[in-house]
Amino acid sequence: MYSQEKIAIALKLYHQCGSVTKTVQTLGYPTKKALYAWIHDEGKPKKERKILELINTKTHPRNSPVEVKMDALHRCFKLGESIKSVSEDIGYTRSSIYAWRKKYLQKDAVALMNDKSIQSETLEEGSVASNAKVEELKAQMLNTQLEIDILKETINVLKKAPGIDQTALKNREKAVIVDALKNKYSLPLLLGKLDLPKSCYYYQENILSKS
Template sequence: MELYEQCHSVTKAIVTLGYPKSRQAMYKWLKQRNEEAKAKAPRRRINNSPEHPLHPSAKTKLAILHRCFIDGENVQLVSEETGYSRASIYCWRRKYHAKGLAALMNTRDDPRGELKEGSPSSVNELDILKQQLKDMQMEIDILKETINGACESKSVNI
């Protein structure tokens, strides 16, 4: 493995050492070594605390975007300071340019409330509007008949 690390060539390592007999065996060793190293590496913990939520509010996202793209701060430095990745910041920027502030909102930013029954005043208003609609329709019908009658009487006189 040390020779492979020096030359970065499976073929050169096999020719120089004379073993293993196949390249597949060497690749298998490399894969095992990489898996062991990966297993030993500490896993990155996701920070989902009230101070640093996993899904920040639209206000927080907008403040970060303002720092990066209005104030001109380095995106990498802002990313490291806030704990949100550069990819997330650029994604927020694309969404903001495409659809505005609403695209940055989470469901927690605008909690759903209970549906309220219509108030009696709105029911009364609806009845009044329906009556006005009927009256206007009657006026339209009367005017149409008047116009049709006037047109018919002119055509008879001609």
Template sequence: MYSKYQRKKALQLYDQCKSISKVIQKLGYPTRQSLYDWIFERDSPPGYKSTRRKYNNTPDHPRHPSLKLKLETIHRCFELGENVQLVSEEIGYSRASIYTWRKKYILKGATALMNTGDDPRGKLPKGEPISSKEIEQLKAQIQDMQLEIDILKETLDVLKKDPGVDMTALKNREKSVIVDVLKNKYSLSLFLGKLKLSKSSYYYQQNQMKSPDKYAALRIRIFKLFVTTSKTYGYRRIHALLAREGIRVSEKICRIMTECKLKVNVKRRNKYSSYKGEITPAVTNIIERNFHADAPNFKWLTDITEFAIPAGKVYLSPIVDCFDGMLPAWRISTTPDASLVNNMLDDAIATLSEKEHPLIHTDRGCHYRWPGWISRMNNTGLQRSMSKKGCSPDNSACEGFFGRLKNEMFYNRNWSGITIEKFIKILNDSLFWYNENRIKISLGNMSPLEYRRSLGLVA
């Protein structure tokens, strides 16, 4: 472990200071016992040889003591607190052995302290030969269990079912797919009996799967519509788009989209809050969650929402018309200050005629309680309405607009590398698309602008 040079250097230093501790402290080696041995070997007379310890291996004092003695010794030394040296001298085994027993007991329990004689096994009892009939029964059970395992595995891998699926709840088409995957491993009759599938149903499904897909063209059209709408349209609005094209289908759209894994991803949003306390007197909640309007510019809703991207934060302040969800005006900014909502309100007021004075409902955010907002409302004769404190359902129609907007154009997209200016342009284009092209089921599968044109409200 140590070279001759290291031993020589340690012995020279010891001759100078005559201290074991100082040698170890200065050199960092060897152990105290090693240095004692080196000194003893150097200073012992020539021809001296240490006497070998004679092990007392008698029936009364075996070389390998019993498990009972080891456990009693550990109990006395480390539970009752008796002196290890005194116990060692009493039982005739070294202190190192006692500590070794304790270490093994802590790591692996009493089993680690057992000797061969502590657990005599004896002779094995004579067995009886099993009958061939029982062997065949066991083989059949093993094959049946292996069949269940293979069916479950293919159900998870091929059909993408959840673990713990009920085999009896599978459709005949799904059962036929599993049979095709494993038909070279088991007999067909064994499969059909296990899956409770009749032979006629199996061959019917085989013929159906081999026949051409009569919905192939419809699948392609549905996929294109799903992609062109930025993967934001569910089966109801896809159905509406197909109906506008003159394609008449029913519940098949939902099934086809499920088979093609065309799913709209929805993410929970974090709401931006502009509440800064009761800085001015609050006004009454006039709208009282009645978001229905019989005419445009009769009830308006507004709020502020936040878009956080790697490049920074962007804030949107729109007006939502309760009549059809149209956005008469909006403003986008990188700071949620008073000018954001005030300029937005100026733009919205500019769209009104002299006879139109809509009710504007807001939350209790500070922007709607500052002098700039209040003076604009009073000067144009617009009526204010406010939600209760911390009650988002009081402005749920506006919150719903924010949720749809973010689910369709913001969430589930990677905005890394997109600058603030580019994001504002994308957001602005999405709002124009929302007004002019995005269809709503409640509007007869028309966009807000198309709906107003159908009523003759706009050119």
């Protein structure tokens, strides 16, 4: 990375001698490619840096939804977008994106979810309320992990964008997702979550087996 002073010196010398090669040879920096880029960008107004609005509102919660996290990871680590630009676009820090990726690679659904209905409560161990709460939490955890896994398969297997409406998937695509996850979840649970009738699933299975 060169300072603005060094860039200015290189551009001044280039305009004096009119040669990219001579400028680089005289100064010993930068590469020809870099100098061409500086010449191209010379005089252009610089983009104003977008200030991150680290606020906690309904449209921009401090703890972002899992869909936002997965979309950011897809853009940065699948599509190759700059983490800096994605960070500025979504309004969350770069360190947050790296933290989300770490949790994603660890397959930690709890860390990626933000279900505020899951709160610690003081309940007497063994009570009916306690047991009911535990079962409720387990069900929420299972549902959240299932949603994350379906989203992963939608991105990795079907190559769809994270923001896609899963109800808009074709039955064949839903069947592919079911096949990818049926060793982890029960078939009725997957079919119900994807709104795919059993008859349609077996029909698609028959077609896929012949392809």
